Amino acid sequence: xxxxxxxxxxxxxxxxxxxxxxxxxxxxxxxxxxxxxxxxxxxxxxxxxxxxxxxxxxxxxxxxxxxxxxxxxxxxxxxxxxxxxxxxxxxxxxxxxxxxxxxxxxxxxxxxxxxxxxxxxxxxxxxxxxxxxxxxxxxxxxxxxxxxxxxxxxxxxxxxxxxxxxxxxxxxxxxxxxxxxxxxxxxxxxxxxxxxxxxxxxxxxxxxxxxxxxxxxxxxxxxxxxxxxxxxxxxxxxxxxxxxxxxxxxxxxxxxxxxxxxxxxxxxxxxxxxxxxxxxxxxxxxxxxxxxxxxxxxxxxxxxxxxxxxxxxxxxxxxxxxxxxxxxxxxxxxxxxxxxxxxxxxxxxxxxxxxxxxxxxxxxxxxxxxxxxxxxxxxxxxxxxxxxxxxxxxxxxxxxxxxxxxxxxxxxxxxxxxxxxxxxx
Amino acid sequence: xxxxxxxxxxxxxxxxxxxxxxxxxxxxxxxxxxxxxxxxxxxxxxxxxxxxxxxxxxxxxxxxxxxxxxxxxxxxxxxxxxxxxxxxxxxxxxxxxxxxxxxxxxxxxxxxxxxxxxxxxxxxxxxxxxxxxxxxxxxxxxxxxxxxxxxxxxxxxxxxxxxxxxxxxxxxxxxxxxxxxxxxxxxxxxxxxxxxxxxxxxxxxxxxxxxxxxxxxxxxxxxxxxxxxxxxxxxxxxxxxxxxxxxxxxxxxxxxxxxxxxxxxxxxxxxxxxxxxxxxxxxxxxxxxxxxxxxxxxxxxxxxxxxxxxxxxxxxxxxxxxxxxxxxxxxxxxxxxxxxxxxxxxxxxxxxxxxxxxxxxxxxxxxxxxxxxxxxxxxxxxxxxxxxxxxxxxxxxxxxxxxxxxxxxxxxxxxxxxxxxxxxxxxxxxxxxxxxxxxxxxxxxxxxxxxxxxxxxxxxxxxxxxxxxxxxxxxxxxxxxxxxxxxxxxxxxxxxxxxxxxxxxxxxxxxxxxxxxxxxxxxxxxxxxxxxxxxxxxxxxxxxxxxxxxxxxxxxxxxxxxxx
Numbered sequence: 001x002x003x004x005x006x007x008x009x010x011x012x013x014x015x016x017x018x019x020x021x022x023x024x025x026x027x028x029x030x031x032x033x034x035x036x037x038x039x040x041x042x043x044x045x046x047x048x049x050x051x052x053x054x055x056x057x058x059x060x061x062x063x064x065x066x067x068x069x070x071x072x073x074x075x076x077x078x079x080x081x082x083x084x085x086x087x088x089x090x091x092x093x094x095x096x097x098x099x100x101x102x103x104x105x106x107x108x109x110x111x112x113x114x115x116x117x118x119x120x121x122x123x124x125x126x127x128x129x130x131x132x133x134x135x136x137x138x139x140x141x142x143x144x145x146x147x148x149x150x151x152x153x154x155x156x157x158x159x160x161x162x163x164x165x166x167x168x169x170x171x172x173x174x175x176x177x178x179x180x181x182x183x184x185x186x187x188x189x190x191x192x193x194x195x196x197x198x199x200x201x202x203x204x205x206x207x208x209x210x211x212x213x214x215x216x217x218x219x220x221x222x223x224x225x226x227x228x229x230x231x232x233x234x235x236x237x238x239x240x241x242x243x244x245x246x247x248x249x250x251x252x253x254x255x256x257x258x259x260x261x262x263x264x265x266x267x268x269x270x271x272x273x274x275x276x277x278x279x280x281x282x283x284x285x286x287x288x289x290x291x292x293x294x295x296x297x298x299x300x301x302x303x304x305x306x307x308x309x310x311x312x313x314x315x316x317x318x319x320x321x322x323x324x325x326x327x328x329x330x331x332x333x334x335x336x337x338x339x340x341x342x343x344x345x346x347x348x349x350x351x352x353x354x355x356x357x358x359x360x361x362x363x364x365x366x367x368x369x370x371x372x373x374x375x376x377x378x379x380x381x382x383x384x385x386x387x388x389x390x391x392x393x394x395x396x397x398x399x400x401x402x403x404x405x406x407x408x409x410x411x412x413x414x415x416x417x418x419x420x421x422x423x424x425x
Numbered sequence: 426x427x428x429x430x431x432x433x434x435x436x437x438x439x440x441x442x443x444x445x446x447x448x449x450x451x452x453x454x455x456x457x458x459x460x461x462x463x464x465x466x467x468x469x470x471x472x473x474x475x476x477x478x479x480x481x482x483x484x485x486x487x488x489x490x491x492x493x494x495x496x497x498x499x500x501x502x503x504x505x506x507x508x509x510x511x512x513x514x515x516x517x518x519x520x521x522x523x524x525x526x527x528x529x530x531x532x533x534x535x536x537x538x539x540x541x542x543x544x545x546x547x548x549x550x551x552x553x554x555x556x557x558x559x560x561x562x563x564x565x566x567x568x569x570x571x572x573x574x575x576x577x578x579x580x581x582x583x584x585x586x587x588x589x590x591x592x593x594x595x596x597x598x599x600x601x602x603x604x605x606x607x608x609x610x611x612x613x614x615x616x617x618x619x620x621x622x623x624x625x626x627x628x629x630x631x632x633x634x635x636x637x638x639x640x641x642x643x644x645x646x647x648x649x650x651x652x653x654x655x656x657x658x659x660x661x662x663x664x665x666x667x668x669x670x671x672x673x674x675x676x677x678x679x680x681x682x683x684x685x686x687x688x689x690x691x692x693x694x695x696x697x698x699x700x701x702x703x704x705x706x707x708x709x710x711x712x713x714x715x716x717x718x719x720x721x722x723x724x725x726x727x728x729x730x731x732x733x734x735x736x737x738x739x740x741x742x743x744x745x746x747x748x749x750x751x752x753x754x755x756x757x758x759x760x761x762x763x764x765x766x767x768x769x770x771x772x773x774x775x776x777x778x779x780x781x782x783x784x785x786x787x788x789x790x791x792x793x794x795x796x797x798x799x800x801x802x803x804x805x806x807x808x809x810x811x812x813x814x815x816x817x818x819x820x821x822x823x824x825x826x827x828x829x830x831x832x833x834x835x836x837x838x839x840x841x842x843x844x845x846x847x848x849x850x851x852x853x854x855x856x857x858x859x860x861x862x863x864x865x866x867x868x869x870x871x872x873x874x875x876x877x878x879x880x881x882x883x884x885x886x887x888x889x890x891x892x893x894x895x896x897x898x899x900x901x902x903x904x905x906x907x908x909x910x911x912x913x914x915x916x917x918x919x920x921x922x923x924x925x926x927x928x929x930x931x932x933x934x935x936x937x938x939x940x941x942x943x944x945x946x947x948x949x950x951x952x953x954x955x956x957x958x959x960x961x962x963x964x965x966x967x968x969x970x971x972x973x974x975x976x977x978x979x980x981x982x983x984x985x986x987x988x989x
Binding site for chain 2: 007010011152153155156162163166167170203214221273289300303307308310311328331332337344347350352354355357382385386389390392
């Protein structure tokens with residue numbers, strides 16, 4: 001019965017969560033009786049203390065999750081944490097504030113003097129990374145609301161072919177590069193704008209986003225955590241930090257017997273088998289490959305920089321001012337009057353087209369400056385990825401891949417080794 | 426503690442989850458349908474409601490109809506909010522169904538027997554690494570290739586701010602024409618280059634006296650009277666005059682004041698046999714000629730349109746019909762590329778006509794809407810494109826000078842419109858007496874940025890640069906505005922009326938009043954009078970500026986003024 005409690009709480013939270021449809025889509029009726037509408041009541045902004053409370057909740061949740069994953073080794077406990085995080089960070093805080101999106105706040109703050117990053121956003125960015133550096137991706141295990149909703153709905157795991165895994169693994173890097181590029185150029189926060197689950201948390205979003213979120217959850221029933229694996233830009237950073245984790249979750253609580261029972265159990269393909277009985281690539285060949293890819297890193301970096309530099313004007317299209325300028329230009333070329341809200345608002349603003357086009361040029365030149373760096377990041381990431389595929393360390397046991405492992409604890413139950421505590425004995 | 430379920434429990438859970446799944450699916454589909462309806466259908470656009478409202482608008486005293494409108498409005502709103510309620514309720518049902526489905530499935534999967542796969546032989550990790558490297562390189566190559574192709578495909582649609590070579594950059598550069606800098610020698614149209622009222626060059630005289638001859642280099646009597654202003658190309662001045670039906674074009678040596686040739690512009694086939702009724706002040710020769718250095722063209726109030734080469738040889742002439750209106754015809758000509766542009770204003774028809782300047786063939790005619798006016802076209806450059814702007818009644822309109830196609834218009838004028846517009850690099854300013862001064866942001870969807878009706882000229886045209894807008898009125902007021910915001914920077918009352926249009930030259934504004942006194946003020950945000958110089962005879966024509974000299978047509982004489 002204890003096992004049902006988290007689900008019952010979740011049901012209550014769903015019911016409690018209410019949806020507001022308070023938009024005015026057409027004029028209010030006029031009353032002849034003299035009735036006057038009350039002044040609009042706006043929600044008060046949350047006080048800063050509540051932001052620190054969120055940070056405190058984040059830290060507490062991370063500590064508890066770490067304890068559950070590393071010490072207690074309780075998959076059930078991690079499900080509990082997922083329910084809590086989904087309820088608090090997802091439905092109560094409506095997906096904001098969020099560590100995934102905080103990447104953009106940090107990027108904007110780094111490249112724009114005029115933006116002062118809120119301390120809470122900075123802490124939401126840094127703290128999960130510090131925990132990843134210490135204990136692996138415990139944030140993904142039970143604290144991230146995006147991960148939690150996928151973890152709870154992923155109950156029929158299917159493994160994807162390795163080819164697909166490799167191809168899709170490059171997407172988060174591209175997403176991260178673009179998200180940082182767009183945020184640093186003060187153009188758009190695409191992570192927040194295209195967060196597939198925000199519509200579910202708030203029960204309000206565009207159709208396409210709600211459908212995208214629903215499809216992702218449906219796919220996630222079989223291909224577990226699709227957003228975390230193939231999209232999450234913050235996951236790229238957690239992946240890197242987690243590789244150097246001082247203490248990481250282990251599959252077995254004691255010494256691995258190489259029984260191979262866990263080998264195919266991880267839906268994320270994050271279990272690295274032992275290789276004591278494996279053929280190894282000839283050291284000379286490995287070394288050559290290593291040197292080749294090492295030397296290719298600058299080539300990849302320059303190529304990436306050039307490609308993104310060439311794409312800069314197109315990428316600048318995410319900026320609303322650039323889109324508006326293009327719309328105005330198209331309107332002038334075709335002679336067909338644009339009726340979009342942005343164009344109508346622009347025409348009423350008193351701003352001239354010359355000013356708009358000048359602004360467009362400034363934004364494009366900003367993209368020209370920033371895009372090569374994003375391309376360079378992608379090139380270097382590719383180079384390092386290639387190098388990592390030439391390095392082999394000797395492994396005597398089955399262990400999680402520290403970068404890819406979400407510390408979800410699915411593998412615990414497949415390990416036949418149990419440790420009895422003194423009390424249990 | 427683990428919840429143990431037997432096979433019977435599992436099968437019950439499976440049935441529940443299947444029912445929940447089916448329920449969730451049906452609710453989801455219904456909600457999608459309702460949401461699409463809510464987003465696409467506006468309850469107040471209901472055709473029946475609109476029809477009843479229409480009927481009520483025609484008969485507002487009908488109380489029964491008003492009640493019917495209210496009832497239908499209420500019904501439409503109720504229907505809308507019912508749909509909303511259904512969607513809201515549906516969302517909870519959807520959530521409940523989804524939770525039950527997930528809950529059951531989790532229980533089922535948690536209670537499934539642990540059945541770890543017993544894998545066969547281990548994969549060769551060395552081979553896997555090689556394969557992964559290949560996949561990674563292939564993926565990176567495909568993504569890079571796509572990005573490169575995309576960058577080339579999309580490039581054509583984008584402006585190139587770097588100004589580097591490339592198709593788009595070239596076409597952009599070609600299409601982005603800018604207003605030419607006023608020439609220091611040539612003053613080819615009414616109010617100079619592009620008819621903007623800004624003179625090129627510097628070192629123009631500020632002090633003279635027509636009576637004593639101080640700084641008057643030469644002075645000649647124009648054979649026939651007229652209100653047209655002088656225009657200049659190289660060392661030739663062109664001006665028109667008329668007496669009775671005899672209309673003439675005079676070419677005068679700029680240096681000596683000698684008349685080089687007189688081009689007669691009468692006895693042209695189609696011209697009226699009797700003198701058209703025109704205002705005595707205006708006469709037949711009120712329109713200023715236009716020249717491009719190869720041709721000089723003139724138009725008169727009897728409809729005679731004529732074109733000479735620079736040596737006085739007639740190239741072509743025609744009568745375009747008497748522009749009949751209450752004061753006569755006064756719109757000046759404009760030349761753009763190989764087109765002679767005529768603003769034709771008559772009670773019968775108002776239009777803009779483009780003639781081939783070589784042959785006189787009509788290339789196009791654009792009919793304008795509204796009433797006849799007495800303003801002249803002005804060539805402006807907005808958004809890198811040349812536009813011919815006409816101060817009309819009631820619309821200020823912009824036309825493509827090559828095709829005559831209307832680009833935009835703003836309805837803001839009324840009464841008798843005689844002043845032409847003033848333009849700078851961003852805005853156009855239209856004004857006339859008993860109406861208002863209007864600043865217009867040009868472009869598709871042109872709009873009024875600011876208005877002021879405190880000072881309004883009746884004849885004199887305003888003049889603007891990017892910093893200041895100047896107006897001289899028929900009452901003697903001169904006003905300086907902030908052209909961007911419309912703030913009045915200063916005003917000054919000069920006692921005499923202004924008909925001639927002000928010209929900005931050498932950071933000064935030259936304002937010629939009707940008594941022939943030129944008031945010269947600094948073009949700056951505070952009023953500063955530089956000088957006041959008298960011609961000694963009345964003057965209503967706009968002066969021409971060329972090579973440090975000013976040419977003013979008085980009532981009878983043409984003056985050349987220079988610094989000694």
